Each structure stands twice: as C-alpha cells, then as structure tokens.
Amino acid sequence: MRALFIGGAVDNSELDLDGAVPPAHYPENTGGGRSRYRLHQVGRRDGSVAYAVYAAPDLADVEVQRVVDERDYARRFDASPEPIS
Numbered sequence: 001m002r003a004l005f006i007g008g009a010v011d012n013s014e015l016d017l018d019g020a021v022p023p024a025h026y027p028e029n030t031g032g033g034r035s036r037y038r039l040h041q042v043g044r045r046d047g048s049v050a051y052a053v054y055a056a057p058d059l060a061d062v063e064v065q066r067v068v069d070e071r072d073y074a075r076r077f078d079a080s081p082e083p084i085s
Helices: 061-071
Strands: 002-006 014-016 037-045 048-055 080-083
Touching: 002 061, 037 061, 048 061
Parallel strands: 002 048
Antiparallel strands: 002 014, 037 048, 037 080
16 A cells, blocks of 8 residues: 655655555654654555555644645545545
8 A cells, every 4th residue: 555645744755555454653653752644544446445645743634635635646546535533
C-alpha cells in the first residue's frame, strides 16, 4: 500500500508500507514524544488497501478532506475512499 502525507514537514510525500493494515499513526512507534501523523482515510481496491492518507496532527479534518479531494487520490489509485473515525 502507498502512504500519502498531508501537512507538516513531509507534505505531499509518499512511501510504500508493508502489511495489509495501515498503522493508526506514522511513524508507528517513535518513543520520542514527537507528534505523529494520524491516519485519516484508506482507499480500497478489490478488498485490499491501496493507499492510506496520513495528516499532520495540527490539521483540521475539513482541511485534510479538501486536500484529499484536490489531489484526487481515489481516482489516482482506482480505489474507493473510506474515512477513518
């Protein structure tokens, strides 16, 4: 799956993640007390996660959704978006 980042120091960056389920935060285990990116949305294709959208902790949900819509991740990955509660 592809991890996509919004906001913070790595805005608009991407990387590949191993595994079938994306972690709730990235990086998953920092141990240093640093703010972590929070999972906001996954895109599923054929039952598998194609992408995971992570956003900086200080971004409002509405701003994250605006950027997701602007970057059109669902179309790019031919996947169905699912927000994370």
